[in-house]
Amino acid sequence: MDNIAIKADKLTKRFGDFVAVDAITFDVKQGEIFGFVGANGAGKTTAMRILCGLSVPTSGTATVAGFDVYKQAEEIKKNIGYMSQKFSLYEDLTVMENITFYAGIYGLSDKEIKDRGAELLDRLGITAEAKTFVGSLPLGWKQKLAFSVAVIHRPKIVFLDEPTGGVDPVTRRQFWDLIYEASDRGITAFVTTHYMDEAEYCGRVSVMVDGRIDAFDTPANLKKQFSVNSMNEVFYQLARGAKRKAD
Amino acid sequence: MRTLRFLLQKEFRQILRSKSLLFSIILGPIIQLTLLPLAANFEVKKIAVAVVDHDHSTYSRKLIDKIYASKYFSNGRYRESYKEGAKLVEQNNADIVLEIPHNFEVNMVRDGHEELFIAVNAINGTKAGVGSGYLGAIIADFNQNIRLQWDQPGHFAEAASIDLVNENWYNPFMNYFLYMVPGLMVSLLTGIGAFSASLNIVKEKEIGTIEQINVTPVKKYDFILAKLIPYWVLSMFVFTIGMIISRVAYNIVPVGNISLLYGFLSVYLLTLLGAGLLISTYSDTQQQAVSLAFFFVLVFNMISGVFTPIDSMPGWGQVLSYISPMSHFAAVMRMVVLKGSTFHDILPHFVAIIILAVIFNTWAILNYRKTT
Numbered sequence: 001m002d003n004i005a006i007k008a009d010k011l012t013k014r015f016g017d018f019v020a021v022d023a024i025t026f027d028v029k030q031g032e033i034f035g036f037v038g039a040n041g042a043g044k045t046t047a048m049r050i051l052c053g054l055s056v057p058t059s060g061t062a063t064v065a066g067f068d069v070y071k072q073a074e075e076i077k078k079n080i081g082y083m084s085q086k087f088s089l090y091e092d093l094t095v096m097e098n099i100t101f102y103a104g105i106y107g108l109s110d111k112e113i114k115d116r117g118a119e120l121l122d123r124l125g126i127t128a129e130a131k132t133f134v135g136s137l138p139l140g141w142k143q144k145l146a147f148s149v150a151v152i153h154r155p156k157i158v159f160l161d162e163p164t165g166g167v168d169p170v171t172r173r174q175f176w177d178l179i180y181e182a183s184d185r186g187i188t189a190f191v192t193t194h195y196m197d198e199a200e201y202c203g204r205v206s207v208m209v210d211g212r213i214d215a216f217d218t219p220a221n222l223k224k225q226f227s228v229n230s231m232n233e234v235f236y237q238l239a240r241g242a243k244r245k246a247d
Numbered sequence: 248m249r250t251l252r253f254l255l256q257k258e259f260r261q262i263l264r265s266k267s268l269l270f271s272i273i274l275g276p277i278i279q280l281t282l283l284p285l286a287a288n289f290e291v292k293k294i295a296v297a298v299v300d301h302d303h304s305t306y307s308r309k310l311i312d313k314i315y316a317s318k319y320f321s322n323g324r325y326r327e328s329y330k331e332g333a334k335l336v337e338q339n340n341a342d343i344v345l346e347i348p349h350n351f352e353v354n355m356v357r358d359g360h361e362e363l364f365i366a367v368n369a370i371n372g373t374k375a376g377v378g379s380g381y382l383g384a385i386i387a388d389f390n391q392n393i394r395l396q397w398d399q400p401g402h403f404a405e406a407a408s409i410d411l412v413n414e415n416w417y418n419p420f421m422n423y424f425l426y427m428v429p430g431l432m433v434s435l436l437t438g439i440g441a442f443s444a445s446l447n448i449v450k451e452k453e454i455g456t457i458e459q460i461n462v463t464p465v466k467k468y469d470f471i472l473a474k475l476i477p478y479w480v481l482s483m484f485v486f487t488i489g490m491i492i493s494r495v496a497y498n499i500v501p502v503g504n505i506s507l508l509y510g511f512l513s514v515y516l517l518t519l520l521g522a523g524l525l526i527s528t529y530s531d532t533q534q535q536a537v538s539l540a541f542f543f544v545l546v547f548n549m550i551s552g553v554f555t556p557i558d559s560m561p562g563w564g565q566v567l568s569y570i571s572p573m574s575h576f577a578a579v580m581r582m583v584v585l586k587g588s589t590f591h592d593i594l595p596h597f598v599a600i601i602i603l604a605v606i607f608n609t610w611a612i613l614n615y616r617k618t619t
Contacts, residue, residue, distance in 0.1 A: 052462050074464060082462040086455030092261050104253030105465050159462075 005030045005157050005188040006051060011060035013046050020046040022211035023060060028190060028204075030156070033183050035202030035219075036192040037231075039239045043211040044192045045161060051190070052159055053077050065156045078106075081150035081158040081187075085165055089146055091135030095126065098134055099149055106153035120148045140171030147178055157188040164195065176201055196231040207235060209242050250465055254473030262477050272443055272478075276435045276485050280492050284428050291377040293321045297332040297341035300325065304352035310389050314345070319381050329364075336368045342378055343367050355393065417585045424497040429580040430553035432489045436482055437551075437573045438544055440516055443478050444523025445540040448615070449530050471612055475520045482516050483509070502587030511579050511593065514600050518572040521607030528614040547573040575600050 006028040013021040021043045028034045038044045049055040051064050053073030062069045065079040082088075089098045096117060103113040121127040124144055134142060143163060151158050160179070164172045176198065179189050191202065199205050199219060206216040215222055215238055219231055226234045262268060296314060300307050314320055324341065326332045335341035346364040348354075354361040365382060369375040451457040460470060486509075493499040501508065523540065530536035548554070550564055551573040557565060568574045575596040582588035590597075 054458070054461055077462055077464045080462065082459065084455065084458050086458065088456055088459035090257070090261065090456060091454075092264055093257065097257070097260060101253055101257045102463075104256075105250050105460075105463050107249065107464075 003030045004028070005032070006034075006062070006064050006190065008047075008051070008062040009060055011047065011050065011062050012058050013043075013050060013055065014058045019211050021050070021057075024206075024208070024211075024213045026206055026213060026216055028157075028188055030188055031183055031186050032203045033179060033189045033191065033201065035199045035205035036190060036208070037194075037196075037199050037205055037235060038192075038208030039242055042208040042242070044208055047208070048159055048161055048190070048192060051076075052080060052082055079156045081153065081155040083146050083150040083158070083160050083163050085162040087142060087146065089134045089142065089149065092133065094131050094133055095121070095137070095145060096130040098145070099152065102149045103152050108153060116152055120152065124148060140167050140174075143167055143171070144175055144178060147175065151182050151187060154185070155187065157190060158182060160189060160191045162192055162194065164193065164198065172198070196235055199231040199235075205231070207238050209238050214238050214241075251469045251473060254465070254469060255476060258473050258477045262481070268443070272439045272481055273485060273488075276439065277488060277492065279435055280428070280431060280489055281496060283431055284424055284497065291374050291381075292319055294319055294343060294374065294378040294381070295324075295335075295341045296320050296343045296345055296382070297335045298325050299327070299329050299332045299344065299346045301349040302347050302351035306352040306355060306393075307347045310347070310386070313389055314382065314385055317381065317385060319378070329366075333366065336366070339368075341368070342371075342374060343382060345382070424493075425499055425585060426581070428493045428497050428499055429584045430577055432486070432493070433551065433573060433577045433580050434548055434553055435489070436486060436512075436516075437519060437547055437576070439485060440478060440482055440519040441523045441526075441540045441544050441547075442537070443481075444474070444520040445526035445530070445536045446533055447474050447478075448524060448527035449533050449536040452530075453532055467612055467615055471524060471608075471615060474524060475517070478520055478523075479513075479516050483512065486512055499584065501584040503583035503589070507583050507588075507590060507593065508580065511576065511583075511597065511600070514597070514604055515572060515576045518600055518604040518607055521604060521611050522572070524611040525607055525614065528611055547571045550574060551577045553577045569599070570603070572600055572603050575603075 004027050006026075008027070009025050010023040011021060011025070012019065012023050024047060036044050036048065046055065050057045050069060051062060053064075053069060053076045057069060064076045067075040067079070069076065090101070093101065099117045099120060100113055103116065108116070118127075121130055124141070126141065126145070129137065129141075134145070137145070147158075147160070147163060150160075164175055167175065172195070179191070179201075183189055191198070193199060202219065204216070204218050205222060206213045207222075208214070215225070215234065217225065222234050223229065223231065226237050228234055228237070298311055298314075300311065324335060326335065329344065329346050332341065332344035332346070336344060344364075344366040346366075348362065348364070351361055351363075363386060365379060367375045367379045448457070451460070490501075490505070490508075522543070526536055526539045526543070530539060546567075550557070550560065550568040550571055552568065553573075557568050557574060560568060579588075579593045579596050582593055586592075
């Protein structure tokens, strides 16, 4: 139990007749980088929202950082970080003001905010931009900043919902360096992505099709299992069978 | 508390940085309060009378002079026939046509009786009603003078013996501003409060930042309080500026205790901002929120008693007026500013507004969900 960060058992979410998440079962180890892959509309975001305490499941069980998603959603929220595909920093606040705000609402002390804020700016090499409005930063910088802010309170798990959408390959590489660093510090990363090269960076990958998890293993094992050379081909083989239309 | 501090810091930073928002909630009301009372005036002046005088006698001249001597009537035009006079009305160059018949003076002296003809353009109902009323009063007065001149000693005077003397309480000189400026202030504060509060949460929904807040341990009530408090403070500030403007520009000094007004306003704003937040929780886009807020603000204004008396509304209108927060504030404003009412006098309004505040805010907090 100690080294399991997330555990889901037959987790299901229905919206009326529509089964968005269909009895998925998986576990994520502490410190692991876990790839959550699937076509648009496969149910990734819904599953992630349940794990973050934003959505209540219809049936099944799940624990996040040891807390129950039904009863302890507020406890979960103290122990996770979250970065959504929709940009989540305030564009009319400066870089440092955003850092202060998010660090503050997670309960960091003034000294911690100051120290970790400086460290963060230094790591991203944007100390000179501390007083720049976030709205005027380039997209790649914004994404890296958003990630760093999402882990400023040193959560046990960070959920990343398509974090690199629209970002150039160089910045994507740098972004993944940040994820690795966080993972080295023991933070579990739960990442959804459309980029199969990114799936290769993950410790283990689950592929969702029509609300189900159709494959779940390390990238190397998945490629072996489907007798192909890349995650791209693994994904094609699985997604081809999908009945649901992408949204 | 610490969470609330960071939330408030963020809200104030965002508000103080938004030029358009600051304009609409601070500069806008100042301009409106300085200019609008001059324009939104129920006093009827400059009534244009077209005179068709067929008599050209001393009497007819006296009557016309008397009319134009009044400050309510602007210098009219003389026309030779009623038809020409009516044409002026059609062209919107006259509001009333007064026709003085041929032999007006002769008949008055000989028969002691004559008829005048007044035609009123009733498209603008208020102006028509008030205008013909004034004109009637002037003619009656003229009539009275004639009688006094012709009554002989011993002759029984038929002149009216009842004389009405009006006294206007609380506003002895019928100072229009004294009545209207406090009302307009109520209207402006209501508009600001309802719109700014209803837009606020929706804005975070629209740009997606509310998702991020919802995955943090921030409590619902902290989040809502942080949305309420800045507008509460700003509205108090705007009210203070409004009181200064009405003192300086319109010489309005409240008869009652100003702290009563502040006390009432502080609760009124909670009600109003609660209603705004409620709208916010039901809307997904700023457009929806504005449409809803606009609808309610318009209804609040119409039934508030600021522009029309509540007593003359139909029963359902009075009920609506009672459950609309704005009418309570409008009543209290006028009671305290004009009559010098005390806390005891305004207590029923206080109770009503507190109940409304509790309802709206509880509803808003319940309806703002962090989970689906």
